[in-house]
Amino acid sequence: MKKLWYKANPSFLAKMKTDVEKEYPDLRVFEKDNTIFIAGTFPLVYEGETVDRYEIELRLPPDFPDSIPTVRETGGRIPRKDDRHVSANGDACPIVPEEWLLRPDCDSVVSFLNGPVRNFLLGHSLVEEGQPWPFGERPHGPDGLFQAYGEMLGANDHSVIWKYLDCLSRERIKGHWDCPCGSGKRLRNCHLAKLRALREQVPARVAKQALMRITQLMTKM
Secondary structure (H helix, E strand, O other): OOOOHHHHOHHHHHHHHHHHHHHOOOEEEEEEOOEEEEEEEEEEEEOOEEEEEEEEEEEOOOOOOOOOOEEEEOOOOOOOOHHHOEOOOOEEOOOOHHHHHOOOOOOOHHHHHHHHHHHHHHHHHHHHOOOOOOOOOOOOOHHHHHHHHHHHHOOOOHHHHHHHHHHHOOOOOOOOOEOOOOOOOEHHHOOHHHHHHHHHHOOHHHHHHHHHHHHHHHHOO
Protein backbone atom coordinates (compact mmCIF):
# COMPACT_ATOMS: atom_id res chain seq x y z
CA MET A 1 0.00 0.00 0.00
CA LYS A 2 1.37 3.41 -0.99
CA LYS A 3 2.29 5.64 1.93
CA LEU A 4 0.40 8.87 2.43
CA TRP A 5 2.48 11.72 1.04
CA TYR A 6 3.22 13.27 4.42
CA LYS A 7 4.20 9.94 6.01
CA ALA A 8 6.58 9.36 3.12
CA ASN A 9 7.97 12.90 3.54
CA PRO A 10 7.99 13.71 7.28
CA SER A 11 10.65 16.42 6.90
CA PHE A 12 8.54 18.16 4.23
CA LEU A 13 5.50 18.11 6.53
CA ALA A 14 7.52 19.44 9.47
CA LYS A 15 8.88 22.32 7.39
CA MET A 16 5.43 23.08 5.96
CA LYS A 17 3.93 23.20 9.46
CA THR A 18 6.70 25.52 10.67
CA ASP A 19 6.42 27.80 7.62
CA VAL A 20 2.61 28.05 7.75
CA GLU A 21 2.39 28.71 11.48
CA LYS A 22 5.22 31.25 11.34
CA GLU A 23 3.56 33.19 8.48
CA TYR A 24 0.04 32.78 9.89
CA PRO A 25 0.12 32.37 13.71
CA ASP A 26 -3.68 31.97 13.87
CA LEU A 27 -3.65 28.93 11.57
CA ARG A 28 -2.87 25.43 12.79
CA VAL A 29 -1.62 22.42 10.82
CA PHE A 30 -2.88 19.07 12.12
CA GLU A 31 -3.69 15.51 11.09
CA LYS A 32 -7.18 14.02 11.33
CA ASP A 33 -8.47 10.78 9.77
CA ASN A 34 -5.28 10.36 7.71
CA THR A 35 -5.64 13.85 6.24
CA ILE A 36 -3.65 17.03 6.85
CA PHE A 37 -5.79 20.08 7.66
CA ILE A 38 -4.90 23.75 8.03
CA ALA A 39 -7.55 25.66 9.93
CA GLY A 40 -8.11 28.85 11.87
CA THR A 41 -8.31 32.58 11.28
CA PHE A 42 -6.85 34.06 8.10
CA PRO A 43 -5.98 37.79 8.23
CA LEU A 44 -6.26 39.99 5.15
CA VAL A 45 -3.34 42.38 5.49
CA TYR A 46 -2.93 45.58 3.48
CA GLU A 47 0.05 47.92 3.94
CA GLY A 48 0.88 46.25 7.23
CA GLU A 49 -2.63 46.49 8.70
CA THR A 50 -5.21 43.72 9.07
CA VAL A 51 -8.31 44.93 7.23
CA ASP A 52 -10.45 41.79 7.54
CA ARG A 53 -10.44 38.23 8.87
CA TYR A 54 -11.95 34.96 7.69
CA GLU A 55 -12.34 31.57 9.29
CA ILE A 56 -10.96 29.02 6.83
CA GLU A 57 -10.05 25.37 6.47
CA LEU A 58 -7.71 23.79 3.94
CA ARG A 59 -7.63 20.05 3.36
CA LEU A 60 -4.54 18.70 1.62
CA PRO A 61 -5.30 15.92 -0.90
CA PRO A 62 -3.70 12.46 -0.67
CA ASP A 63 -1.58 13.18 -3.76
CA PHE A 64 -0.41 16.65 -2.69
CA PRO A 65 1.32 18.53 -4.33
CA ASP A 66 0.04 16.93 -7.54
CA SER A 67 -3.42 18.27 -6.63
CA ILE A 68 -4.28 21.53 -4.91
CA PRO A 69 -5.72 21.87 -1.38
CA THR A 70 -9.48 22.04 -0.90
CA VAL A 71 -10.46 25.43 0.55
CA ARG A 72 -13.49 26.24 2.70
CA GLU A 73 -14.66 29.43 4.39
CA THR A 74 -16.06 28.11 7.67
CA GLY A 75 -17.45 31.29 9.26
CA GLY A 76 -20.60 31.39 7.12
CA ARG A 77 -19.85 34.74 5.45
CA ILE A 78 -19.59 33.59 1.84
CA PRO A 79 -22.79 32.22 0.25
CA ARG A 80 -22.61 28.82 -1.41
CA LYS A 81 -23.39 30.15 -4.86
CA ASP A 82 -21.82 29.78 -8.27
CA ASP A 83 -21.34 33.52 -8.68
CA ARG A 84 -19.36 33.55 -5.43
CA HIS A 85 -17.29 30.57 -6.63
CA VAL A 86 -18.41 28.28 -3.82
CA SER A 87 -20.10 24.93 -4.51
CA ALA A 88 -23.16 23.63 -2.69
CA ASN A 89 -20.98 21.44 -0.44
CA GLY A 90 -18.95 24.47 0.69
CA ASP A 91 -15.79 23.85 -1.35
CA ALA A 92 -14.41 27.10 -2.76
CA CYS A 93 -12.82 27.56 -6.18
CA PRO A 94 -10.02 30.11 -5.63
CA ILE A 95 -8.13 29.24 -8.83
CA VAL A 96 -8.25 26.86 -11.78
CA PRO A 97 -6.13 24.02 -10.31
CA GLU A 98 -3.98 23.46 -13.38
CA GLU A 99 -2.98 27.14 -13.45
CA TRP A 100 -1.58 26.64 -9.96
CA LEU A 101 0.02 23.26 -10.69
CA LEU A 102 2.03 24.78 -13.52
CA ARG A 103 3.75 27.20 -11.13
CA PRO A 104 7.24 26.35 -9.86
CA ASP A 105 6.14 26.94 -6.24
CA CYS A 106 3.05 24.71 -6.47
CA ASP A 107 4.34 22.57 -3.56
CA SER A 108 4.37 25.58 -1.18
CA VAL A 109 1.28 25.85 1.00
CA VAL A 110 2.40 29.30 2.16
CA SER A 111 2.50 30.48 -1.46
CA PHE A 112 -0.99 29.03 -1.98
CA LEU A 113 -2.23 30.94 1.08
CA ASN A 114 -0.47 34.15 0.01
CA GLY A 115 -1.79 33.91 -3.56
CA PRO A 116 -5.06 32.14 -4.47
CA VAL A 117 -6.52 32.03 -0.93
CA ARG A 118 -5.73 35.66 -0.14
CA ASN A 119 -7.01 36.92 -3.50
CA PHE A 120 -10.18 34.83 -3.22
CA LEU A 121 -11.02 36.22 0.23
CA LEU A 122 -10.03 39.78 -0.69
CA GLY A 123 -12.36 39.57 -3.67
CA HIS A 124 -15.25 38.57 -1.42
CA SER A 125 -14.53 41.40 1.02
CA LEU A 126 -14.67 43.88 -1.86
CA VAL A 127 -17.87 42.31 -3.25
CA GLU A 128 -19.46 42.65 0.21
CA GLU A 129 -18.76 46.39 -0.03
CA GLY A 130 -20.46 46.56 -3.43
CA GLN A 131 -17.25 46.74 -5.46
CA PRO A 132 -16.49 44.60 -8.54
CA TRP A 133 -14.38 41.46 -8.37
CA PRO A 134 -10.78 42.74 -8.62
CA PHE A 135 -8.85 39.97 -10.35
CA GLY A 136 -10.41 39.35 -13.75
CA GLU A 137 -13.03 36.85 -12.58
CA ARG A 138 -13.53 33.77 -14.76
CA PRO A 139 -16.93 32.17 -15.41
CA HIS A 140 -17.82 29.41 -12.97
CA GLY A 141 -17.87 25.78 -14.10
CA PRO A 142 -16.77 24.33 -17.47
CA ASP A 143 -16.78 27.70 -19.26
CA GLY A 144 -14.20 29.05 -16.82
CA LEU A 145 -12.06 25.95 -17.23
CA PHE A 146 -12.18 26.14 -21.03
CA GLN A 147 -11.24 29.83 -20.81
CA ALA A 148 -8.23 29.07 -18.60
CA TYR A 149 -7.05 26.14 -20.69
CA GLY A 150 -7.66 28.07 -23.90
CA GLU A 151 -5.30 30.78 -22.66
CA MET A 152 -2.68 28.15 -21.84
CA LEU A 153 -3.06 26.44 -25.20
CA GLY A 154 -3.67 29.45 -27.45
CA ALA A 155 -7.10 28.23 -28.62
CA ASN A 156 -10.72 29.41 -28.30
CA ASP A 157 -12.87 26.57 -29.63
CA HIS A 158 -13.91 24.11 -26.91
CA SER A 159 -13.51 21.06 -29.13
CA VAL A 160 -10.01 22.15 -30.15
CA ILE A 161 -9.04 22.76 -26.51
CA TRP A 162 -10.32 19.30 -25.63
CA LYS A 163 -8.27 17.69 -28.41
CA TYR A 164 -5.11 19.54 -27.38
CA LEU A 165 -5.57 18.40 -23.77
CA ASP A 166 -6.22 14.84 -24.96
CA CYS A 167 -2.90 14.86 -26.87
CA LEU A 168 -1.06 16.39 -23.92
CA SER A 169 -2.52 13.79 -21.54
CA ARG A 170 -0.65 11.00 -23.38
CA GLU A 171 2.78 9.93 -22.22
CA ARG A 172 4.11 10.22 -25.80
CA ILE A 173 3.03 12.61 -28.56
CA LYS A 174 3.11 10.85 -31.93
CA GLY A 175 3.45 12.55 -35.29
CA HIS A 176 0.94 10.34 -37.12
CA TRP A 177 -1.99 11.53 -34.96
CA ASP A 178 -4.52 13.93 -36.47
CA CYS A 179 -3.59 17.48 -35.51
CA PRO A 180 -5.92 18.78 -32.76
CA CYS A 181 -6.24 22.14 -34.54
CA GLY A 182 -8.77 20.59 -36.94
CA SER A 183 -6.79 21.12 -40.13
CA GLY A 184 -7.13 17.47 -41.15
CA LYS A 185 -3.36 17.15 -41.40
CA ARG A 186 -1.12 14.74 -39.55
CA LEU A 187 0.42 16.27 -36.45
CA ARG A 188 3.94 15.97 -37.89
CA ASN A 189 2.86 18.19 -40.79
CA CYS A 190 1.08 20.76 -38.67
CA HIS A 191 1.38 21.67 -34.96
CA LEU A 192 3.82 19.04 -33.68
CA ALA A 193 6.39 21.66 -32.65
CA LYS A 194 3.72 23.63 -30.79
CA LEU A 195 2.52 20.55 -28.91
CA ARG A 196 6.06 19.61 -27.93
CA ALA A 197 6.62 23.14 -26.64
CA LEU A 198 3.34 22.94 -24.71
CA ARG A 199 4.45 19.63 -23.17
CA GLU A 200 7.28 21.56 -21.51
CA GLN A 201 4.63 23.72 -19.81
CA VAL A 202 1.78 21.20 -19.34
CA PRO A 203 2.88 17.76 -18.08
CA ALA A 204 0.72 14.74 -18.91
CA ARG A 205 -0.58 14.45 -15.33
CA VAL A 206 -1.85 18.05 -15.42
CA ALA A 207 -3.57 17.55 -18.78
CA LYS A 208 -5.21 14.36 -17.48
CA GLN A 209 -6.53 16.23 -14.45
CA ALA A 210 -7.92 18.96 -16.70
CA LEU A 211 -9.82 16.44 -18.85
CA MET A 212 -11.20 14.67 -15.78
CA ARG A 213 -12.37 17.91 -14.18
CA ILE A 214 -14.07 19.15 -17.36
CA THR A 215 -15.79 15.77 -17.84
CA GLN A 216 -17.01 15.68 -14.24
CA LEU A 217 -18.39 19.21 -14.39
CA MET A 218 -20.12 18.70 -17.74
CA THR A 219 -21.79 15.46 -16.61
CA LYS A 220 -23.30 17.36 -13.67
CA MET A 221 -24.89 19.98 -15.92
